[in-house]
Amino acid sequence: MRRVLVFPGGTEIGLEIHGSLRHCRNVELHAAGADVWSHARYVFRDYHVVADVGEECWHEQLQDLCRRMQIDYIYPAHDDVIVALARQPQGLPVIIAPSREACEITRSKRATYDALRGIVDVPELYEPDDGFDAFPVFIKPDRGQGARGAKRIDSQQALELAILETRDPIVCEYLPGAEYTVDCFSCQEQGLLFAQARRRKVTRNGISVNSVTVDLPEAWDWAVRIQRKLGLRGAWFFQLKRAGNGSCKLLEVAPRIAGAMAVHRVCGVNFPLLSILEREGGSLRICRNKGQVEVSRSLSNRYRHQISFDEVIVDLDDTLIISGRVNVQLVAFLFNCVNVGKRTVLLTRHAGDLSATLRKHRLSELFDQIIHVSDGTKKSAHVAPQRAIFVDDSFSERMDMMSVHGIPSFDCSMLELLSGQAENLWFDEAR
Numbered sequence: 001m002r003r004v005l006v007f008p009g010g011t012e013i014g015l016e017i018h019g020s021l022r023h024c025r026n027v028e029l030h031a032a033g034a035d036v037w038s039h040a041r042y043v044f045r046d047y048h049v050v051a052d053v054g055e056e057c058w059h060e061q062l063q064d065l066c067r068r069m070q071i072d073y074i075y076p077a078h079d080d081v082i083v084a085l086a087r088q089p090q091g092l093p094v095i096i097a098p099s100r101e102a103c104e105i106t107r108s109k110r111a112t113y114d115a116l117r118g119i120v121d122v123p124e125l126y127e128p129d130d131g132f133d134a135f136p137v138f139i140k141p142d143r144g145q146g147a148r149g150a151k152r153i154d155s156q157q158a159l160e161l162a163i164l165e166t167r168d169p170i171v172c173e174y175l176p177g178a179e180y181t182v183d184c185f186s187c188q189e190q191g192l193l194f195a196q197a198r199r200r201k202v203t204r205n206g207i208s209v210n211s212v213t214v215d216l217p218e219a220w221d222w223a224v225r226i227q228r229k230l231g232l233r234g235a236w237f238f239q240l241k242r243a244g245n246g247s248c249k250l251l252e253v254a255p256r257i258a259g260a261m262a263v264h265r266v267c268g269v270n271f272p273l274l275s276i277l278e279r280e281g282g283s284l285r286i287c288r289n290k291g292q293v294e295v296s297r298s299l300s301n302r303y304r305h306q307i308s309f310d311e312v313i314v315d316l317d318d319t320l321i322i323s324g325r326v327n328v329q330l331v332a333f334l335f336n337c338v339n340v341g342k343r344t345v346l347l348t349r350h351a352g353d354l355s356a357t358l359r360k361h362r363l364s365e366l367f368d369q370i371i372h373v374s375d376g377t378k379k380s381a382h383v384a385p386q387r388a389i390f391v392d393d394s395f396s397e398r399m400d401m402m403s404v405h406g407i408p409s410f411d412c413s414m415l416e417l418l419s420g421q422a423e424n425l426w427f428d429e430a431r
Helices: 012-021 058-069 079-087 100-107 109-116 156-165 219-230 259-265 271-280 328-339 354-360 395-405 416-422 425-430
Strands: 002-007 027-033 047-049 073-076 137-141 151-153 169-173 179-187 191-204 207-214 234-242 248-254 294-296 311-314 343-348 369-372 388-391
Touching: 002 012, 002 058, 012 027, 012 259, 012 271, 027 058, 073 079, 073 271, 079 100, 100 109, 100 219, 100 248, 109 219, 109 248, 137 156, 151 156, 156 169, 179 207, 179 219, 179 259, 179 271, 191 219, 191 259, 207 259, 219 234, 219 248, 234 271, 259 271, 259 294, 311 328, 328 343, 354 369, 388 395
Parallel strands: 002 027, 002 073, 027 047, 311 343, 311 388, 343 369
Antiparallel strands: 137 151, 137 169, 179 191, 179 234, 191 207, 207 294, 234 248
16 A cells, blocks of 8 residues: 655645545555645645644654554645755655756756757747837746746836835746647656646636647757756656747746646556656556546535534435436435434435436445335434434425424435535545
8 A cells, every 4th residue: 555645735736646545555644734724625635734834843843644554655735845855865765756956956946047058949038137129028936836926027117116016026028929838758768758738728816727738849858858968757847838930938947747637547647656656666557538628616615514424315206316317416425424324214205217317327226225115205214313314305395304304304405515524524524
């Protein structure tokens, strides 16, 4: 079993690593991060508090956690954490990142441009305190991320103000064209194995929320040149943008997972898993399904609640089967209940042949008990639940069940409370 710690777990990077590895054989995922709100607390099996890398005690706390949890691999999931781990790897398990030199160079845009100038096309840089008439220009922090502090500048006055407001600014030529990310994977022994572009169609807060795979002629050649110069291994990516004349110029290189790498993961390229396998040695191959894929990303909801139960009582018509189709959200929840030994009960007034209906929809073996109510009485009269929940589309049936037995009751619109937690249900039971 490979024990993998994602640090910090709540970033878009960390959540993509979770999405990539959560169903992989022989991988046990854990998350760590600062003692703050983090979405990782809702999706990972567990969340361990470790000080931010800006605090003096972080390294000792991380060492202690890895020792106690017998962690095999650390997956850094933030640009600053990548550099911090590269600088202080002592006493830690295998860190999924390239050399310290590569991490240091790629953390600085200026250093990246200096290292790759003449190897690939990089933007023209201007000295911030020089007066010039090359507007518009673009200003951004040298070590920024998520497009924070990056903006187009149209005048000398605006530039002077932006320089004061931007930490360690770099000023470069404005690139007005389409923006691309090239997701890459390379092995220390085999070299570059994958490089495929996606166009960043919509970006919010620096995160690509709408990307589509595209054929970019220069992608492979650029990836080979960058990889050879920087010695990158495992998963990494670079971003480029079209200039006014249509040519592409480099924006940045990052030696890590990107959140929108999911668009290639679903085609067969599991970057986090491949990066672990690369560390373990041996020859690797990549098999990718053909065709264009587009991804649209949005916020997802996860919940904590105080509902505890041993039994699920569920209705059939308009609840488990809606308009002749199985409610897959509810079925997923029920199967997760089965996984942890919770009892499942079907309580229905179905007017047709119940056995035939269950067989037709492949539901015959799902329930521990089936209660078919045919005498017109209330459903509450046919059960004696103790620690149970009730799922039914009927408001009157839910009200009656709550009044008679005092158990939590849900309709399909409320299932999100339970289903958002369903995939981790067995983890909660194990705690």
